Amino acid sequence: MLNGILLLKDIGFADEEMFNANIDGKTWEFRRGILTFNFSAVHAEFLVENITLYFFVSSRKKLAIVQISCIIRKNTIKEEDRIHMITLKSDREIQAMEESGAILAGIHEELRGFIKPGLTTMEVNNFVQARIEVAGAICEQIGFEGYEYATCTSVNDEICHGFPGKYVLKDGDLIKVDTVVNYNGAMSDSCWSYVVGEATPEVKRLMEVTEKALYLGIEQAKPGNRVGDIGHAIQTYVEGEGFSVVREFIGHGIGPTMHESPSIPHYGDAGKGLRLKEGMTITIEPMVNTGVWKSKMDDNGWTARTKDGGLSCQFEHTIAITKDGAKVLTQQK
Incomplete structure (x- = not known):
């Protein structure tokens, strides 16, 4: 279970098909503008500072998938980008x-x-x-x-x-x-x-x-x-x-x-x-x-x-x- 602040930086904001980023010792896959985390979470927020993304994660018991949808180009991020929660049903x-x-x-x-x-x-x-x-x-x-x-x-x-x-x-x-x-x-x-x-x-x-x-x-x-x-x-x-x-x-x-x-x-x-x-x-x-x-x-x-x-x-x-x-x-x- 993850809890706290995840820092994602220096991942080369290029229009690549797919690349990996290492966060807290784990490798996460970035593919076609979709960054997907699998963890227990009640919510996640992100802010942009230059080309650094900070992810704030709060824990809960039920497993969920948080999908952060971002259309990323060099040094830019669209205003309408937002967090999507995908709940797994019992x-x-x-x-x-x-x-x-x-x-x-x-x-x-x-x-x-x-x-x-x-x-x-x-x-x-x-x-x-x-x-x-x-x-x-x-x-x-x-x-x-x-x-x-x-x-x-x-x-x-x-x-x-x-x-x-x-x-x-x-x-x-x-x-x-x-x-x-x-x-x-x-x-x-x-x-x-x-x-x-x-x-x-x-x-x-x-x-x-x-x-x-x-x-x-x-x-x-x-x-x-x-x-x-x-x-x-x-x-x-x-x-x-x-x-x-x-x-x-x-x-x-x-x-x-x-x-x-x-x-x-x-x-x-x-x-x-x-x-x-x-x-x-x-x-x-x-x-x-x-x-x-x-x-x-x-x-x-x-x-x-x-x-x-x-x-x-x-x-x-x-x-x-x-x-x-x-x-x-x-x-x-």
């Missing part, structure tokens, strides 16, 4: 999240029969909100950074964060329904894609590839692997099938709040990035496009859609990293 906490996830999975199961031509996206939203509230849970998205709805309902070329509204679903539409459930303080997050009426061959294949990509990513979510292993598995498969992976929007840690560290890109290099630890809870949520991966933003400041007007599909699960691998907490029947 079996009890994971069980609570699984109970939350069961509510969410059940709602997605119901949506299979509910979504049909003629419904508005607001009616879909209201259906989900009612189901969450009947279960005694909270629609966690409402009020998040000013967001007003229980769901994101993104149709066709909308990648994510589509506002529910007056749009009337028609045969062949591809709708993505994303929501977050807070059940007694335990979070679960899942987006699922649905075809309205009959699917065209293009939509059917896009959905099949996206869902398989999700599970290929989940297979890599195990202790000892790195975040890059998840993204690499997804990206190589998707691009090999002739589609593209969205890069502007990614997965994330979850619990105790809706969005936590670490970030989980759906692209990247195998063997790179943060090492995965037992007890982490994250979302994996690849967004896959028929055309280019780039997006453009609607005037509402929330809704992202494909830059070229192509279709976009998404599937998402909340998972826990266990000693046996990934445990899906939002698994549908």
